[in-house]
Amino acid sequence: MTAEPAIAVTGLVKRFGERTVVDHVSMNVARGEIVGFLGPNGSGKTTTIRMMCGLLTPDEGEGRVLGHDILHDQRAIKREVGYMTQKFSFYEDLTIEENLQFVAGVFDLPRGAVASTLADLGLTSRKGQLAGSLSGGWKQRLALAACIMHRPKLLMLDEPTAGVDPKARREFWDEIHQRAAEGLTVLVSTHYMDEAERCHRINYISYGKLISQGTVAEVVRDAGLTTMVLEGPRIAEAQRMLRTMHGVEQVAPYGNSLHVIGRDGPAVRKAAHAAAEATHSKLLEAETSLEDVFIQLMGASQDNMQ
């Protein structure tokens, strides 16, 4: 049974009134993978995750999560999935320890589960503190502790690192990778590109439609973008020129350099050359970054909407 993917859903549709929030999304996640789920705000990430963990009923589509039918076996899914909500949703008027005891009781975990989880995540010294008085990083750590305490086989994290400082984020990801190495499957939605690059594979969703999936390299390759970089003191001038030139789809300054991006490789190169010559800038061809790809994808799907 280990061959069965952790997530295998096809054609998921969710409508709220007239609005289709998730539009025929299909997704496969193999066991032990860390999969990034990306997309702009309001693109349907949270709704998709909720459908997969049994919190929302899809209007159309079907699928299995950990081998359980998402339409009928929602209770079985809830027992084996750890879901970390986007907004902190543990009880602020309970202490860290009381929150974990609550979770342990609901999942009927053996005695000692709370103590060992507290120790595992370095929460022991703060166990008596009310959750409401914790800082963002500690709240996130508590939430993570609570949703991995029952040893789920699949972890769904909805923007887990929003509002968390870089050090805490780093520690959080180390924890995730360590769990994945032990066989845990993780689906994580995020806005951060560096986090996306930490995933084995990514899915990009926009306006309810899944528009790209694969490894980071595959997604970048599939986008088929050419990126030219201009460096020099007059890049502001170059930026103005490039905006209106044929084939140039994105012009983005990064400090002293300027990225010129487009799908039509020869046209982008030609435009970049012209701008570089006119402003005496240094020109080189660069790897397209994931962020550039996402901006491109966002722009493209917006065009589709109009």
Place this chain on the structure above:
Amino acid sequence: MSAFFSWQRLRTIIRKESIQMRRDRITFAMMLGVPLMQLMLFGFAINNDPKDLPAALVVPVQDRYSRAMVTALELTGYYRFTHPAATAAEAEALIAAGEVSFVVTMPADFGRRFERGEHPQILIEADATDPAVASGAINTIGTVANEALLREARTEAASAENQATKVDVVIHRRYNPEGLTQYNIVPGLLGVILQMTMVMMTAMALTRETERGTMENLLSMPVTPIEIMLGKVLPFFVVGAVQVVVVLVAARVIFGVPFAGSIWLLLLGVFVFVMALVVLGYVFSTLARTQMQAMQLTFFYFLPSILLSGFMFPFSGMPTWARWIGETLPLTHFLRLIRGVMLKGADLAAIASPLLALAGFAIAFTLLALSRFRQTLD
């Protein structure tokens, strides 16, 4: 561990709810303080046997009989003649304005007719807008009036021995023909107090989770609707039990309300009533999306249940349609039950009908709550 119900999970939820209840200091203090405060406030403020009430006397001719009458009435402690020599028109205005609670009218030929052995009449008009004001004062008046006049007549003529009842006292309870008795109030208060705290607190149960965003998390865990419901309402049984003890002890010790029936029968009734209430509150919390809405729903329910249940106004005095509405309120049935047990010493058979009605409410509300509960965020 059963799929649909587990004691372990129920205990966990109860424990969590109890901790949260204790931490919310103000609410917790309110739950225990409110019954005491209300009991003291209403128990003492709603006094149906008030003394020293202002009265007007309409006597065209002052004679010793009218003076004897005034003295006797004042000696009962109920009447204080603030307007001893009013005209009929003045008296009418005074009672209408609420300046006096009574108008005592003696006809001009009262003394003469009394001496002749005819049956003269005294008219007592009572402002019965608040029936409690009038009842005690009125109850005593017949005897008082006769004794006073007989005494007065006796000093004049010894032959007055054979004059039995010489005076007809005519009583008009104006504005409201009904009367309430004091003992109705305190047992009724138990119902009202329980209803207030139990319904309001449980109405917050689910909306608080929704509002604080913890609902999503709770639903993502393997808990069942019945576990959540029981876990949330059962802690209130403890609060309710404390309130019951407080009110019953106070009723007995402070207000001296008689306790005719069986305490166990009463507790059984209270138990079923509280069950119906907490589940009703829970139904509200499945309907409301915010705590504010839950609050509004609760108040929307409170007003009719206080006015139409027979707590404030006699149930039998209401028109049929209003009585039907009253029948749909748990408080109505609880009032019948508690008044029956406490005041009339009713046995199980006598209170079977309100008890069954309350049980019916509890079951119906439970089913409604469970059917309303959304196990998903849809």
